[in-house]
Amino acid sequence: MYNHEQIEKKWQKYWEENETFKVGIDKNKKRFYMLVEFPYPSGVGLHVGHGRVYTASDVQARFKKARGYNVLFPMGWDAFGAPAEQYAIKNHIHPSEAVKENIEVFKGQMKSLGLSIDWSREFSTTDPEYYKLTQKQFLEFYKAGLAYKAEKEINWCPNCKMGLSNEDAQGGVCERCGTETTKKLKNQWVLKMSKYADKLIDGLDDTDFLDKVKTAQINWIGKSIGASVNFPIQDTEDCLEVFTTRCDTLFGVTFMVISPEHPYIEKYKDRINNLEEIRKYQEQAAHKSEIERTDNTKEKTGVVLQGLKAINPVNNQEIPIWVSDYVLSTYGTGAIMAVPAHDDRDYEFAKKFNIPMIQVLEEETGQKKENETKKNSIVAVLYDDQSNQYLTINWHENGGRLLIGGTIKEKETPLECAIREIKEETGYTNFELVKEGFKINHHYYAYNKNQYFNIECTTFLFKLNSMDQQAQQLDNDEKFDIEWVSKDVIEREIKDELHQKAFQYVTSSNAMIGDGIHIHSDFINGLNKEDAIHKMLHFLEKNQIGKQQVNYRLQDWIFSRQRFWGEPIPMIHCDDCGWVPVPDEELPVVLPNVQAYEPTDTGESPLANITDWVNVLCPKCGKQAKRETDTMPNWAGSSWYWLRYMDPHNENEIASKEALDYFGKVDLYDGGMEHATRHLLYARFWNIFLHEQGFVPNSEPFLRRISHGMILGPNGDKMSKSKGNVVNPNDMIKAYGADALRTYEMFIGDYSKDAAWNESGLRGCHKFLNRVWNLQNKLNDNLGYTKKLETIIHKTIKKVTEDIDRLDYNTAVSALMILLNEYEKEKSITKEDYRIIIQLLNPFAPHITEEINEICSLGDLLCNTPWPVYDSNKVIEETYEMVVQVNGKVRGKVEVERDTSKEDMEKLALDIENVKNHIEGKEISKVIVVPKKLVNIVVK
């Protein structure tokens, strides 16, 4: 058994003393930038989940180094944030003290994992030298007109006197103290990120992010192309402006909805007759989070605005205005036109409040033909709630199973027709109407009349009250059975498109959101959705009612936080000059060293209480002025840190031009899926801006983005302190060594997926390394590879190389285990054999492999040795196992030469005893031969 403690210390010391992983600009070498999201150094320390991520990055870094790249693999600390501030409030120490301690713990843990990090590039976002540059970059945003002050709502806890994130205010309750939160308007700094929405979408083309990451970003930005339409408010000069992606449904608008925060409520409060009711509703909405308001499982709420009406500009219809919290003030104009027939949310709202619907789009079924005869018809569904069955008509071979259908006669309403048809065809007499579904536009051909028809079909659902039945009144040619069947049978057996669709409409409670042709829509009647949108847009613009508009979900970035432990925003407010940037030479604006960090009653940052810090002279006019006391969000420091690693000790700029040009962009960026939208978008936005200002050479900062899975506790739950299932890497390293821990964390499963911790698995990897160690006893003096092992060695080199490239770490380790198994079957192995396995294993288990290499004098230090290459001629086996199938089932296997011909393969296959048994007495209809693989004999 090897002594891991001693070996690991030895090699970690060696790497540190020899600066093995220190990297500089070397223009003769290709560079590779491996970045992993830097951690927030909490008091808890690393857990094995971090270990997985850092190990994987380290494997990649060591591998790329061996392949000849100049590898930049840095680490730093994202150390601003609330936990350190809370700690400071409690203990009356400066947060930087807590941060310093935590960093030491984290760094110690990382070092004991044996990571090949260039520690000379380490920094923390809380270093004044670093945040000086963060402040400088903020001022660049300000100078470019991209930073502005605006009134924005925050979640506010009246007890903690603190602004809260949505996350901390979940369920309208402060996470810290349980007090009900309110909303508070604050004047805040905002970055104009929305201006970059299109650039953030287009820039994705220059990246190699995982598809799901790209999708997440595109959905977050939420670009939609539509129209803004103005609905005049009756007896006022004002219009209610709405954004819609479906201006083709304007003729189906039956009401308007505005958000509870809409300014018109204030503006027209004197004309609103039920203001008290509205106020009450606003109050309720204020306590709900956007997530609650946007939860579609909850019932819709709302109040109609009495005293104000809107006018539909396309037909001058007067329509009511409702107030409801399903409309958000933060998206679009905070007001919508509601088309209940063609929008699910409006549909649900209209149903709850009994607001009428107008269907303006009919789905088309069947094939459209020339010379169609027009007809009106019905399809009716009769439901029996006693048996939970529906009535069908079974025509057997003359048309299969259908619902009740028929043509509307002259002077008959569709409803009258439906009732008549049910009575005539089925004889049932006692039933009542439940609902009328959407109309369908159907095309079909009637064989008996040799004619094409186009029908407008109205759909109905009736409920049976009793089984009373008269004799049916049928024509002579009507031969069918009436049958009660379940929903299941209907969905399976009714093949007719019209009847299928009709059944769907009357039994589901959704709006009709698909495409079709327009009805009841004046000048767009008969057009499909796309054409109707075009024509409507044209109409809106011509009549100055509205215009085409692009809308984004992406909002501007609120950049203010009312906290102490963040980068001070370097602005000074002067009563005469307004907002004035802190002059360059006075940066950084450093956080003062004080005794108390409690927040203020007014919701301002604790900095506001430190008067000798706040009061300054205006840089412009020299009069008394005040510093901005808000600080930057946590996301600020992480929005450019990868640039700093390129030249971390540069005092004046982000990094030197030389370093920026050489290291360029991050090649591989590893982080969690939870950062796929916010952090990654902020970082890209920041970088695109810096590029436009000429500070950095690339517009996109990251080439490839991958996401890793979590390590779950042994019980499959997320690891957390409160669940008591956190596994500390220190304990594992002590018991089994860093190499075993690293190997296990790579072997545990697919790197992109979550995996549950299992210490037995770790023991297995420890055993594996020990067996590799014990190969020392098998060395012989022969040269070269052992002949018998040659193929498997080359195959393993290929497999491990490709797997690391693909991030398939688990199968790479497994390939090495297989190689070891083969070695162990041999009586003895050569030094070359031994050297190759430890070389391939080195990125995973760097300490023990280096030690074996030294003890057995196998060659140069592994950390300085190029990655092995395989000989593609030696990867292929001489023979292979040919599989023989009969009708796709394996019936035999036979070992054959590599280059056996198709004919011979077939012959050999037919010669197998078991295969003969399975084809005996049957006719061979086909033989499929896949060279170097299998033969499949198809028999009848």
Place this chain on the structure above:
RNA sequence: ACCAGCCUGGCGGAAUGGUAGACGCGAUGGACUCAAAAUCCAUUGGUAGUAAUAUCGUGAGGGUUCAAGUCCCUUGGCUGGUACCA
């Protein structure tokens, strides 16, 4: 509710449309030992059979194909993210 992803033995997980379960853990039996640990050897998806072999089997139901864990449709469950986005 929406978006994304996932679902394979007792467990973690392998499988360019071509032998399902590589590799590891665990379990069972055996060797070594006074004994245990460690180590080594053998077996290990279910069912039937001494065996050869047969049969079932990748959440469920359909489909495409000579051949489906893999592709298509429908559906259930789990996880993550979120925004009723008009």
